[in-house]
Amino acid sequence: MTPPERVHHMNSFSEKILGNVGKVIVGKDDQIELLLISLLVGGHVLLEDVPGTGKTKTAKALAASLDLDFKRVQFTIDLLPSDLTGINFFNREANAFVFRKGPVFTNILLADEINRATARTQSSLLECMEEKQVTVDGDTKKLEPPFLVIATQNPVESQGTFPLPEAQLDRFLMMIKMNYPTHEESIDILKRFATDDPLDKLTPVTNKEELFTMQEQARNVFVSDLLYDYAAKIVEATRDSADIAVGASPRALLAFVAAAKARAFVRDRNNCIPDDFKALAVPVLAHRLTIRLQRAVSKEGRFLSKRDMAEEMINRILDTVPCPTEDFSRN
Numbered sequence: 001m002t003p004p005e006r007v008h009h010m011n012s013f014s015e016k017i018l019g020n021v022g023k024v025i026v027g028k029d030d031q032i033e034l035l036l037i038s039l040l041v042g043g044h045v046l047l048e049d050v051p052g053t054g055k056t057k058t059a060k061a062l063a064a065s066l067d068l069d070f071k072r073v074q075f076t077i078d079l080l081p082s083d084l085t086g087i088n089f090f091n092r093e094a095n096a097f098v099f100r101k102g103p104v105f106t107n108i109l110l111a112d113e114i115n116r117a118t119a120r121t122q123s124s125l126l127e128c129m130e131e132k133q134v135t136v137d138g139d140t141k142k143l144e145p146p147f148l149v150i151a152t153q154n155p156v157e158s159q160g161t162f163p164l165p166e167a168q169l170d171r172f173l174m175m176i177k178m179n180y181p182t183h184e185e186s187i188d189i190l191k192r193f194a195t196d197d198p199l200d201k202l203t204p205v206t207n208k209e210e211l212f213t214m215q216e217q218a219r220n221v222f223v224s225d226l227l228y229d230y231a232a233k234i235v236e237a238t239r240d241s242a243d244i245a246v247g248a249s250p251r252a253l254l255a256f257v258a259a260a261k262a263r264a265f266v267r268d269r270n271n272c273i274p275d276d277f278k279a280l281a282v283p284v285l286a287h288r289l290t291i292r293l294q295r296a297v298s299k300e301g302r303f304l305s306k307r308d309m310a311e312e313m314i315n316r317i318l319d320t321v322p323c324p325t326e327d328f329s330r331n
Contacts, residue, residue, distance in 0.1 A: 011268040013214050016205045020065040024199045025058050026192060027185035033266060034176050034283055035062055035150070039211070040218040040262040043173025043255060044129050044149040046114075046164075046287065048307070050156055053178040059110045059150045060199060066211060067204035068107035068146065075117040081124030085134045099136065104128045105143060107208075111151040115161040122168055125149065129171045146211060155307065166246065166290060173255050174280075175287035175307075214265070221261035222271040226324040231257050231277055237317045238289055244313060246290035256284050271329045281318055286310040 014036060021032050038045045047055045063070035086102035128134055132143045192198060239247030260276035289310045
């Protein structure tokens, strides 16, 4: 369950969602909160970690808690765009072409191991993610809101994979690491799943209508001019670094502020504070950076991946950009 000290800082909507998902998922309160923030913003999420860390189960538990439709697609090298969007087929009885909907016609789509599909199939998700629509044979069909893509990828295996291009990475609001559980959490997992899967008994604690209301309230969270300036300086600093070939885009800045507003709402505040931007800088911005360095070593002496290097650079930027200290509430 969500620890009491976290619940104390959350509104009732967030508390019941996080508490319900916490009946299934152990020790992932931060990741679940980030997923909820993404859902409130209407942004998509890339979950990155090794197999077996709870990525699929977390997505299913979130959908079940919100009473949303959920579909899962295993991405493979032979997956076609039409396998996602759907096809027009000839119905002999009706003597006409009929559209058969693909799995993107859902509320939460789990794109499992997205980097195992070809670039053509990956790009077929772009229109769905950005425009919330599907075009088949020149006919455009809208996707019913809410629509959230939760994609997963294994950062270790590279054989038989097709790395996501920068244009598609920029469509993801956040990249979230699931991480291994602690020893205590591992024991809790063993006990919780000893006899059955708690996901099978999970019941909804809210619905789409309440979610839409919460999304509107999150959009109306107040951001002071000082914090607009702070967010813009953080994003602009990614473009000025000699180690970064491509920095965060204006789309990234808009996503950064929208996510900070949603985090403030989740934390039961009607205005943003600097901590909202500090907490979200890495998950929202790091995956959008193109790093020049081929190799780098951490302070502990281990080699860093491109993702780790991007995280270190974001943290370095947070240390150098002056943080405002004034009152950030609406006057």
